[in-house]
Structure formats: C-alpha cells, structure tokens
Amino acid sequence: MSEQRSDLKYWVAFGRIPRIGRARVSLLEKHFGRLENAWTASAGELRAAGLDAGSISAFLATRDKVSPEGELEGLERLGIRALTWHDEAYPPRLKEIYDLPPVLYVRGQLTAADEWAVAVVGTRRGTAYGRQVAEELAGALARSSVSVVSGLARGIDSIAHRATLAAGGRTIAVLANGLDLVYPPEHARLAQEIMERGALISDYPLGTQPRSEYFPRRNRIMSGISLGVLVVEGDVRSGALITARQALEQNREVFAVPGSIYAPACRGTNRLIQEGEAKLVRQVEDILAELNLTMATYQMEMKELVPADETESLLLKHLSSEPIHIDEVRRECGLPIAAVSSALAMLELKGMVRQVGRMNYVRVREARASYGT
C-alpha cells in the first residue's frame, strides 16, 4: 500500500469533522505532512499547526466517534473511490477552482475523456421547449464526445443525463448528498445507468442527506469539472442561474439558450445573454467552436493521436485548453524557437493542437490512457 493510499482513510475521516474544509486541510497538511499525524495530534500540536480554537474543539469532540478504517471500508463496500486532491484521477480542472474539495467521492469511472466536459443545467420545471432543447443539445454534445455533466435533478438535469446515455455518451452526475443515496428517489435507475456509463460524484460523506443549502457547493463542482456551462432554461433566481454566476467566477464559459420573452423559464437565460454573461447558443456547434472542441470527434475517430517524438511530447505537456503564446511554450520547454515552431506546426497538422489568435496555442482533445479510477 502506497504512502498516499495508507493516509487516505484520514482524509476521508476529516471529511466527517465539522468546520474542516479546504483551508484547514491545507493548513494541517502543511504542518503535519501526512493527515494521519494530524488525526492523532494533541490539542497543543493542533494549536501549534495554526488551527483555531473552535475547529480544535469541534475536532476533539468528533474524532472518537469517527473510525478512519470504518469509513474506508464503508466506501469500499459500495465500490466508491475517494480521490484526494493529490490523486492523479482527481479531475484536473477542479484543481483550478478556488474552493476545491480535499476529497471527491466517485461511484463509476472518471476517464481522461471527461476532461472535455460541459455541464448542462436548467430548471426543474422546464417547458416543452426547454426539454426538447436539453435533449437535443445534450445528445449532440455526447455525439461530439463531450462528457455531459449535470445534477441528477428533476427536469432539465435528468433529460440531459438520459439524452447523453441514449446517444452512447459519457455523463457525470454531481450530487448534493452522499453517494449511498439517490435523490430524487425516482432517479434510482437513471443513477445506476450513469454509474455504469459515467460516474456519480460528490464531496459529501456517505449518509449525507440532500439539503437545498448544499446545492451551491454541488453546483460549483459541476462547473468546476467542466469547460463550460450550458443553461437551458431558468428563471432569474433559479439554481441554474446561480451555477452560471459561479461558473463565471471560476472563469468558465457560460452558454444560454434564448427563448420566449413571455416564458418565466426563459427569463434568467435571456437575461444572462442580455447582460453579456452568457453566449447565446443556437446549435451545438456554437458551444464546440467556443471551447475549441470542433472536429475533435473526427480527429479522435480517424487516428490514434500519439506524439511522434520527444519534442512533441514535451510541448503537449505544456499545452492545455488555455491559450498559451509560443514564446511562453518555448521558455517553459527550454527548447530553441525553431524546434518549437516546427513541432507545433506538425502537431497542428495532426489535429492535436490548434492555433487560436496570433501565435497562441491550445491542445485539442487527445486520446490518453484512462485515469483508471
């Protein structure tokens, strides 16, 4: 068992402690190295680590009621994997967000393909129009090999998951409760299918009941693991709109579907567009083009995408979905400009990178080995 693996149970155990979240786990890790040492520390040691008095007493009052070993066994019994933010399988995009969860629970599989994900969200009370749009756009995203992320809720969410599955695509449901529960209960079978053809994920420990105040935290994970968020329908104060605002704070693209100015369900989406916060979407290509995903399917189907030599491999490591200027690539790789320039041209021909704007490059989706969660 690896060092990291043996420490995992304490990460999971700390998830049971009130008040211990991103900031304090960071603090403890910095001081103690392994969380096991934090878990077994005295009040004095915790104080020395910089933990505040309130958190220390909350911890000391709860610690004895939590069994790190038992937590891990509970997860294993249900086939749920816990990923710490050090885990290679932890969604790379989620690492970029401000309040990333220390531990993410996964039921099913997260794969490399899920790096190219778009969240599809909307009201629980969608109109016939919204339901049709959700179905068609989620299906079209799936056919373009985009993983569709949503929240398993009634209405637009469940339609997006189902359309993705129907199109043979991958879909991820982010839950505002423990992964041993399915909410709403009538989506139990849907959850099962998602688990088999994608993943259910959550940062809440087992047994956590869904509560509406958990939704914003859940929503930030939906947008956090995605390149962008598509809001299909939602009134001005809907959860979908909150997700859109969070996505903007996380620097994610936000897309919205226009609709009738008389439909309450379109009030929020129309307003997002009106205020320039969301890009208007008429068809799936509008999303794919904006996220540099166009032609990705074609390229993934047509050839194995493997770098030809070491220069190409090195360059690819420094490219992501964020545009980077050729000079910066050169600096980071420490290679001569001529070598960088010709290798980038080759990679572009192979469809593995794409030039966006003047001498700025992004990586196009590649077929990498599965993360194997």
Add this chain to the structure above:
Amino acid sequence: MSEQRSDLKYWVAFGRIPRIGRARVSLLEKHFGRLENAWTASAGELRAAGLDAGSISAFLATRDKVSPEGELEGLERLGIRALTWHDEAYPPRLKEIYDLPPVLYVRGQLTAADEWAVAVVGTRRGTAYGRQVAEELAGALARSSVSVVSGLARGIDSIAHRATLAAGGRTIAVLANGLDLVYPPEHARLAQEIMERGALISDYPLGTQPRSEYFPRRNRIMSGISLGVLVVEGDVRSGALITARQALEQNREVFAVPGSIYAPACRGTNRLIQEGEAKLVRQVEDILAELNLTMATYQMEMKELVPADETESLLLKHLSSEPIHIDEVRRECGLPIAAVSSALAMLELKGMVRQVGRMNYVRVREARASYGT
C-alpha cells in the same frame, strides 16, 4: 414665395431623372446654386459643373418630358409635401446618414415628437409569438411617446403600425413606392389612418410602383429617421436583417427579440444577438433605457418643458441624443464653466437633460413646436 420654395419644383423634377441622386444633386447645387439653373443648363454648362457624360445624356433625354410645375401640382393635389434636405422639417436624424435623399415626400405630418422614433421591423411571415411581441412592444413604445416607424408591409410591419395607432401614438410608414399608391392594397385603410395620425413618407416620385430592389433604399430611411431599430422576427436573409445591418452602418442602435432556436423566424434575430450586433430586448424598458428615453413620458406629461433663460436655451441647442462632455459644451457655447455647470444641473432637475457617464450629457426629449409640415 421664398427663394427656396420657388426652387422646389426643380428638386422634385430632378427626382425624375435617372442617375441623378445624392452625389450629383450635391454637385449641381454647388455649381449652380439654385437647381433651376441646373435644370435649364446646356450640356456644356453641365459638363463644366463636373457632371459625367452618361448623366448628362440621361438628363437631356428626359428633361423635356418632365414638367417641374406639373410635378409640384401633382403633389399639391394629393396634399403631399416635398422636403429638400435644406428644409427645416426634413427629419434631422436623416441628415446624418451617408446617402440621404435630396427630396423626401411626406403625406400627413412629421412633428418634433418624431425625432424620438424607433423603427419596428420584422418578417412578413411572423409567428404567433412574433405578432404578439410586435403588438405589445409597439404599443408600449407608443405609450412612452416614441413614434413607431415601419414599412407598411404585411406581418410584423402592419401589426406595429396598428398597435401604435391603437395606443394613441404616432406612427410613420416609409414606403418603397410613390405616395399616390398603397402597397399592399389591403392596407389602404391603415395607410389612411397613418396619414391622419402620423405620416407616410418616401423618397420615390409619384407613380413609382413598389419593387423589391427598392426595399433596401426604403429600409435605410426607416433606420435613418430612427434612434434605433427593433427587429422582432426575421430569418437570416430577411429584409428585417438587412435593415438591421444598415442601421448599424448608420450608427443606430439595433435591438432584437430572442426566440425559439427552432423557429426559422427567430434565426436572424437570435443570430444578431449572438454576434453582438443587436441588444437583446425582454421588455420595452430595455429599449427606452438604452436610448435615454426613460421617464420621458412622465416628464412630457407633467410640465411644459421650456428653457428658463438664454443660457439654458443656448445649452440645449448644443445637446442631442449623442452624449457630449461638459467641456465640449462649454467650448461650443463659449460660456464660463460655472455658468454651464449650474445651468446643466438645473436642466437635469427639470428632466430636460440627463447625465450619462462621467460629465457627459444628452438631451431628453423636449416638447418643441411642431415642424408644421
């Protein structure tokens, strides 16, 4: 009869000559002063004025068939007024556009209130949604004392005219034919009502039959006399979209109503919004706010808006719907900054001007004497 008045018949007569439009009328006026002198000039004199050979022969071949006096009589018989671009009653905003017509024909009345006009355009084949939107927004504009401009066409155009009349507002129909004709014929009664409660206008001479190739020229007048253009519905290649593009070239605001991504009639409007060419409109306030027309009705109803003294009068002359910085106002008026500043504050209190952004001012609609066309 004024000098200008006696020259009018020649302006009207030149409207009958092929190839003589804005540029060549300008040329002739510059050389001959009065157009009467141009009308009676020899080929040599016309050549000396800089007129090209083709236009000279077109003119000489047509001149004898046109009776300037008869043209004027024909107009007077129908109660149609011809306005040259020197006329005070010529719509001031139309003077700003690149290819302003030398002569504009008016049947009915243009008043000072028509300076605050918005064109409402859309497809002839509107959906139930588009028809409802056109009716409600045109009515709401009318109730805000905005003159509604449209093209008398079937569909959205006629709905906009009718809703304006029903709301007791002023409406202007810009025709792509002579004002002695009504097209389509079933709008004869509507045209009559518009004439009584607004105006029919055109830059085509009497007897000109409507032709589809005249529509773009007509459309540029619709947007030219308006502060902005509201596109209610239209497919990507519709006339409404052409009007929108022309309006942008004329520096007019363009507004569009969002709609279903499945409705062909909403394809053009959604695209205008998507490409940032049009502002999305959810309600009439979105238009009024953007054009600095908010509260105008209230102010017009609540008091006679008259400047209190010479300073205020002078300032008002230098303010328009285009924001202007206080320093520039001061320079143009040649008044001390303190006087300008306090007078602007008073005018703002009276609701006659409005500060937009830092020390930039626009004029709010005022109740001026009718142009009396």
